[in-house]
Amino acid sequence: xxxxxxxxxxxxxxxxYGIFGGRFVAExxxxxxxxxxxxxxxxxxxEGFWKELDGWFKDYVGRPSPLYFAERLxxxxxxAKIYFKREELNHTGSHKINNTVAQVLLAKRMGKTRIxxxxxxxxxxxxxxxxASRLDLPCIVYMGAKDIERQQPNxxxxxxxxxxxxxxxxxxxxxxxxxxxxLRDWVTNVHDTFYVIxxxxxxxxxxxxxxxxxxxxxxxxxxxxxxKEGRLPDVxxxxxxxxxxxxxxxxxxxxDEVRLIAVEAAGDGIETGRHAAAxxxxxxxxxHGSRSYLLQDEDGQVIEPHSISAGLDYxxxxxxxxxxxxQGRLEIAPITDxxxxxxxxxxxxxxxxxxxLECAHALAHVAKIAPGMDRDQIILLNLSxxxxxxxxAVAEHLGVKL
Amino acid sequence: MSxxxxxxxxxxxxxxxxxxxxxxxxxxxxxxxxxxxxxxxxGAGVDLIEIGMPxxxxxxxxxxxxxxxxxxxxxxxxLNGVLELVRRFRSEDQTTPVxxxxxxxxxxxMGKERFIAAAxxxxxxxxxxxxxxxxxxxxxxxxxxxxxxxxIRLATPTTDDRRLPVVLQNASGFIYYVSITGITGSAAPxxxxxxxxxxxxxxxxxxxxxxxxxxxxxxxxxxxxxNADAAVVGSALVDLVAANLDQDGxxxxxxxEAVHGLVRELAAGVRGARA
Numbered sequence: 001x002x003x004x005x006x007x008x009x010x011x012x013x014x015x016x017y018g019i020f021g022g023r024f025v026a027e028x029x030x031x032x033x034x035x036x037x038x039x040x041x042x043x044x045x046x047e048g049f050w051k052e053l054d055g056w057f058k059d060y061v062g063r064p065s066p067l068y069f070a071e072r073l074x075x076x077x078x079x080a081k082i083y084f085k086r087e088e089l090n091h092t093g094s095h096k097i098n099n100t101v102a103q104v105l106l107a108k109r110m111g112k113t114r115i116x117x118x119x120x121x122x123x124x125x126x127x128x129x130x131x132a133s134r135l136d137l138p139c140i141v142y143m144g145a146k147d148i149e150r151q152q153p154n155x156x157x158x159x160x161x162x163x164x165x166x167x168x169x170x171x172x173x174x175x176x177x178x179x180x181x182x183l184r185d186w187v188t189n190v191h192d193t194f195y196v197i198x199x200x201x202x203x204x205x206x207x208x209x210x211x212x213x214x215x216x217x218x219x220x221x222x223x224x225x226x227x228k229e230g231r232l233p234d235v236x237x238x239x240x241x242x243x244x245x246x247x248x249x250x251x252x253x254x255x256d257e258v259r260l261i262a263v264e265a266a267g268d269g270i271e272t273g274r275h276a277a278a279x280x281x282x283x284x285x286x287x288h289g290s291r292s293y294l295l296q297d298e299d300g301q302v303i304e305p306h307s308i309s310a311g312l313d314y315x316x317x318x319x320x321x322x323x324x325x326x327q328g329r330l331e332i333a334p335i336t337d338x339x340x341x342x343x344x345x346x347x348x349x350x351x352x353x354x355x356x357l358e359c360a361h362a363l364a365h366v367a368k369i370a371p372g373m374d375r376d377q378i379i380l381l382n383l384s385x386x387x388x389x390x391x392x393a394v395a396e397h398l399g400v401k402l
Numbered sequence: 403m404s405x406x407x408x409x410x411x412x413x414x415x416x417x418x419x420x421x422x423x424x425x426x427x428x429x430x431x432x433x434x435x436x437x438x439x440x441x442x443x444x445g446a447g448v449d450l451i452e453i454g455m456p457x458x459x460x461x462x463x464x465x466x467x468x469x470x471x472x473x474x475x476x477x478x479x480x481l482n483g484v485l486e487l488v489r490r491f492r493s494e495d496q497t498t499p500v501x502x503x504x505x506x507x508x509x510x511x512m513g514k515e516r517f518i519a520a521a522x523x524x525x526x527x528x529x530x531x532x533x534x535x536x537x538x539x540x541x542x543x544x545x546x547x548x549x550x551x552x553x554i555r556l557a558t559p560t561t562d563d564r565r566l567p568v569v570l571q572n573a574s575g576f577i578y579y580v581s582i583t584g585i586t587g588s589a590a591p592x593x594x595x596x597x598x599x600x601x602x603x604x605x606x607x608x609x610x611x612x613x614x615x616x617x618x619x620x621x622x623x624x625x626x627x628x629n630a631d632a633a634v635v636g637s638a639l640v641d642l643v644a645a646n647l648d649q650d651g652x653x654x655x656x657x658x659e660a661v662h663g664l665v666r667e668l669a670a671g672v673r674g675a676r677a
Contacts, residue, residue, distance in 0.1 A: 027561065
């Protein structure tokens with residue numbers, strides 16, 4: 001067998017993934033980020049921490065999440081066998097809670113007494129508010145005013161969980177602005193506050209830490225598919241906004257002979273300029289603490305992204321995704337709002353599952369590639385969240401009044 | 403290292419007073435008004451001019467400067483436009499130091515080599531890059547210094563004794579002490595605490611120390627000027643720009659005079675501080 005270097009050893013000691021990653025933050029935050037890095041390096045080696053986390057995963061989150069054979073979709077497309085990693089069955093309805101349980105436990109260990117988070121679709125906000133409530137810590141969630149409008153059920157859920165949801169009205173009123181505002185809060189409340197970042201973005205060590213916490217998805221999926229099929233899948237597909245569910249699934253497979261497809265939100269179509277496809281159409285830039293692919297204009301101003309899915313409506317992407325794209329390890333597939341709506345409805349009709357609009361993007365890409373594949377090939381899709389939160393947005397797009 | 407910055411702080415020391423540094427965002431509220439504002443600053447008593455390079459996502463700034471950045475971008479200001487503004491200022495004033503303050507992405511997009519060469523050529527003396535901590539020095543700080551630009555480092559209340567040497571290592575020109583943990587234009591600093599912090603920094607470096615964030619009035623500027631080598635005022639001036647716009651966001655007559663009026667009062671505060 002030919003030897004090749006592992007792709008699973010990133011980042012370097014300064015948090016760089018090739019030219020990507022790094023720590024592009026204000027000096028006020030640097031000592032905190034270094035503290036966090038030290039604390040994370042400690043728990044990484046601490047078996048007690050991972051044992052505690054496993055307990056939470058099993059009894060509170062409901063892990064392992066099932067690997068489900070989507071038989072009717074497989075028949076419908078008439079090609080590759082399609083499996084869903086059912087992250088939407090986790091407590092709170094998405095993969096986000098894997099990371100928030102771990103980060104809030106870490107916050108407790110570090111003696112922090114106040115939790116902040118940003119949220120787009122509200123899934124990360126709900127997952128953070130949930131764990132903060134359980135561990136008895138006050139929680140403030142920053143959310144773009146436009147996202148509050150289109151994700152009302154999640155806003156109310158966060159409030160029921162005792163979190164304070166602060167509307168963000170700067171910039172484009174979406175996820176990137178919520179992240180700016182959370183960073184401003186953190187700079188102001190450095191002494192007691194832990195910032196729970198929801199994606200594999202932000203300054204080092206966040207992208208690596210969130211990846212490690214989310215990698216439970218890929219580790220489980222690998223065991224489960226080997227058990228069911230006796231071999232690894234041919235293709236992994238996941239939607240990418242910041243990229244946490246994709247990285248969680250992909251990372252344990254990076255050194256295996258498996259195609260990895262990152263599906264980006266093409267909004268109204270890449271050619272219209274109204275999209276959120278940072279890797280397909282962006283250029284390297286620096287935002288929110290790291291270098292990654294970024295939607296920006298000629299002058300380096302960040303372009304307001306667009307997607308039907310609030311969770312993908314982000315102008316950047318994680319640094320490790322950016323690096324893997326440049327390595328040629330990651331395939332990038334843009335999917336439009338219209339294609340997403342179709343996949344969303346199809347999944348409900350055939351499998352009895354309403355997927356979140358985020359992973360409905362991934363399913364729409366599966367619809368494109370599955371028919372052309374052999375029947376003994378396997379596609380494994382990360383069904384990262386449930387679609388209940390999206391029914392109002394979908395109804396509006398379909399012209400239905402609820 | 404910039405001669406203009408060194409000479410200006412040496413002159414201030416010889417006069418036995420602190421300096422006044424003002425921040426305005428380039429192109430706010432429009433390029434021509436902005437040039438008029440900046441040209442008049444030395445005459446109104448400013449010792450060192452800080453000019454903001456507008457960015458769509460100014461993460462360390464409060465609402466006032468966020469709004470100023472967005473006004474400038476909407477009015478068509480670009481990074482090339484910022485450099486052109488400095489060039490036009492410099493053609494009439496060869497002694498007042500100019501430092502550009504901003505975030506890394508626009509510079510990164512232009513290309514760091516191209517930006518550094520253009521900044522030197524335009525007559526920029528130093529740079530304050532909010533989101534480039536010492537950990538990223540090889541990226542931009544070292545090449546900028548090599549080209550003769552000062553790299554002005556921020557120290558903050560979270561810069562403890564372990565961190566301070568790291569912050570000072572590649573710093574030049576002066577140290578900018580951020581007087582509060584927070585964003586620009588928020589809480590007012592406590593003068594006694596600032597005094598302690600400035601003394602701590604000065605015991606570790608020979609560079610001058612300027613203090614900013616939250617200083618809005620001549621009295622506050624004077625209190626800071628008793629302990630620091632310079633006081634920096636930004637949001638209060640940018641707020642005054644905002645207050646002198648008409649319903650369409652265009653500059654009202656008297657905007658420039660109003661801003662220069664406040665600058666004069668601040669300069670008087672700073673000059674009288676140690677009297």
